Amino acid sequence: MTLVKICGVNDAAGFDAAVAAGADLLGFVFYPPSPRAVTPAVAAGLSARAEGGPLRTGLFVDPEDALIEAVLAAVRLDLIQLHGAEDPARVAAIKARFGLPVMKALGIATPGDLAALADFAPVTDRFLLDAKPPPGATLPGGNAAPFDWRLTAGRVIPRPWLLAGGLTPESVAEALRQSGAPGVDVSSGVEKARGVKDPARIAAFVAAARGG
Numbered sequence: 001m002t003l004v005k006i007c008g009v010n011d012a013a014g015f016d017a018a019v020a021a022g023a024d025l026l027g028f029v030f031y032p033p034s035p036r037a038v039t040p041a042v043a044a045g046l047s048a049r050a051e052g053g054p055l056r057t058g059l060f061v062d063p064e065d066a067l068i069e070a071v072l073a074a075v076r077l078d079l080i081q082l083h084g085a086e087d088p089a090r091v092a093a094i095k096a097r098f099g100l101p102v103m104k105a106l107g108i109a110t111p112g113d114l115a116a117l118a119d120f121a122p123v124t125d126r127f128l129l130d131a132k133p134p135p136g137a138t139l140p141g142g143n144a145a146p147f148d149w150r151l152t153a154g155r156v157i158p159r160p161w162l163l164a165g166g167l168t169p170e171s172v173a174e175a176l177r178q179s180g181a182p183g184v185d186v187s188s189g190v191e192k193a194r195g196v197k198d199p200a201r202i203a204a205f206v207a208a209a210r211g212g
């Protein structure tokens, strides 16, 4: 079954919708410039709304250890997503220090960008393959920008991975078909306004990703 991650959950309606839809993972953004950013306390309050359910992912961008420590003091995470310019040594250090699985995000625009997979495979548990930020973007992700889904078709990706970047309920089935991805991650495409999740679009996205 296609794995589905709903990222940038920052309110109760979005959290409840991701749980009700049966998302496999959900993401809390701990990156203050993002319109989806949450404090550790807000993430803890949301997470407490459901026992079990989606794996709680903490999204960080070039984090200091102190930030991850502060988050983990407030809320249990199942996975750390690193969406900045972390190099393999930094990914390995974060994984070792916090004892949690790590998902490294890589920006993909050309076939050559896939070469980085080999560098990170020894230190990451999963990959997130996202578009590179478009010109003028101020965030390293969450920009509603897709990349060419055919770039991953037929490629062996050396860890479990999620496809991201500009996915929507309307496009996700075709994205899965073209990319061959085993899972997907979405933020902007399930929002009714920038940074505001839309429960109906979350439900529609999960159903579409699962072939419904």
Ligand SMILES: O=C(O)c1ccccc1N[C@@H]1O[C@H](COP(=O)(O)O)[C@@H](O)[C@H]1O
Pocket: 007, 008, 027, 029, 031, 034, 035, 036, 059, 061, 083, 130, 139, 140, 141, 142, 143, 144, 145, 164, 165, 166, 167, 185, 186, 187, 188, 189
């Ligand atoms: O969502 C954000 O605000 C964000 C900020 C900083 C880094 C990554 C971010 N989001 C990640 O980007 C992908 C793609 O987003 P979108 O669907 O194109 O909006 C998203 O799945 C998050 O993992």
